[in-house]
């Protein structure tokens with residue numbers, strides 16, 4: 001049976017021990033959730049949802065794809081924006097006027113990660129712009145999600161490697 005004094009002691013003890021979450025950790029958790037949502041969707045789209053291509057007729061497939069893309073367009077630009085903003089906040093801890101720019105392997109790998117991330121961002125902006133302007137996108141965009149999945153996996157590996165190399 002939990003007695004109230006134990007609980008009271010626990011909260012006093014933990015707040016004295018600084019159990020308050022700093023902004024960086026909050027940014028990291030937000031960043032991680034956005035990465036899971038973003039890469040998770042691209043994974044599902046490229047690896048899982050393609051399973052329906054062969055089992056439904058063309059019209060139904062188009063309806064399904066439109067329904068999914070309409071929902072995706074509401075979620076993913078925002079999750080990528082939050083990913084970039086939370087990432088930018090965290091980046092300033094490692095790359096800044098004091099620590100410089102490309103002075104150590106962490107900064108170099110982080111900059112490669114950011115560069116790859118901005119290739120994805122430009123692709124998203126290009127695809128949304130074509131959609132809004134009703135313009136036919138370049139044929140490479142048919143493979144865009146496959147490209148984003150590969151780049152996303154590289155980004156996640158870099159995000160961990162940069163702290164161990």
Ligand code: HEM
Pocket residue numbers: 028031032035038039083084086087088089090091110113114117118120152155156159160
């Ligand atoms: C598609 C885009 C991106 C994805 C999928 C992504 C994914 C991730 C993942 C999975 C982590 C590891 C989190 C952890 O260890 O718990 C991470 C860490 C990090 N990301 Fe990103 N990221 C992206 C874009 C960015 C951008 C654009 C920036 C900077 C402008 C950035 C800056 C960082 C930093 C500084 C860390 C290290 C945080 C730490 O462990 O202290 N990320 N990212």
